[in-house]
Amino acid sequence: MTIGTHVALYQTWYKNEQQSRFHWINDNRNWLQMDKAGHIFGSYFSATATSAAFRHAGYNHRKSALLGMGFSLAFQMPIEYFDGKSSAWGASSGDMIANTAGTLAAGIQNWLWGNPRIPIRVTFHKSPFASQRPEMLGSIIPERMLKDYNGQTYWLDLNPERMKIRPGFWPRWLGVNLGYGAEGMLGGNDNVWTAADGNIRDYSHISRYRQYYVGPSISLGYLKKHPKKAVRIIAHITDKIRLPLPVIEFNGKRGLNFHPLYW
Numbered sequence: 001m002t003i004g005t006h007v008a009l010y011q012t013w014y015k016n017e018q019q020s021r022f023h024w025i026n027d028n029r030n031w032l033q034m035d036k037a038g039h040i041f042g043s044y045f046s047a048t049a050t051s052a053a054f055r056h057a058g059y060n061h062r063k064s065a066l067l068g069m070g071f072s073l074a075f076q077m078p079i080e081y082f083d084g085k086s087s088a089w090g091a092s093s094g095d096m097i098a099n100t101a102g103t104l105a106a107g108i109q110n111w112l113w114g115n116p117r118i119p120i121r122v123t124f125h126k127s128p129f130a131s132q133r134p135e136m137l138g139s140i141i142p143e144r145m146l147k148d149y150n151g152q153t154y155w156l157d158l159n160p161e162r163m164k165i166r167p168g169f170w171p172r173w174l175g176v177n178l179g180y181g182a183e184g185m186l187g188g189n190d191n192v193w194t195a196a197d198g199n200i201r202d203y204s205h206i207s208r209y210r211q212y213y214v215g216p217s218i219s220l221g222y223l224k225k226h227p228k229k230a231v232r233i234i235a236h237i238t239d240k241i242r243l244p245l246p247v248i249e250f251n252g253k254r255g256l257n258f259h260p261l262y263w
Helices: 002-014 030-056 061-085 093-113 141-147 229-240
Strands: 120-124 152-158 174-183 192-194 200-202 209-218 245-251 255-262
Touching: 030 061, 030 093, 030 120, 030 152, 030 174, 061 093, 152 209, 174 245
Parallel strands: none
Antiparallel strands: 120 152, 152 174, 174 209, 192 200, 209 245, 245 255
């Protein structure tokens, strides 16, 4: 599975890029840090899923946490190598820091509690920007889910009951989501680039801005042992995926906005 995932990533991201000697770049300002959020989530998810697999195999939660962290970091290394060999990118110390942060976010929670009490989640919606530069942001939905940072939102799910903060004073099913996203990005640093035909594309009139979200979340994870199978399925789904719910958004372009349903 690990090899297959790396092959798929190579085919999606690197296959058509010119190769070079291994090199480093400083890309910490790129994509309004949405790529770094993606690295945090990816390494968090990898460490969490692997730790759960080791627990299922019979390891205690502390050994599982350590094994999950080790796997997550090892999984990310080839991706940085691919970046370092691509002339269009380069290996990034910022990416490695983000990978480590996401791995620790999962590992520490699994070590202390046996499972994450403050999960990190991601949602995706189609943005209008990918069609303006499909070779960079993706031409089909699977590519866009990976490449189009305009359509991604990353969330922290805070649930006082799950976090064991004064148990009993807060509804078990209700949490608070804090989200981060960004829009207006057609390139890493700016919206000007040289197309394949040699002509310059200038979309600098499109504003690039960050987005911050707050809204409710619903999790029925505490019903995973319910006698009815349908309830158990719903409990697992709501414990892993952010449902479309109302959110308040703040960004530097339009100020405060209310979304009745936001994915």
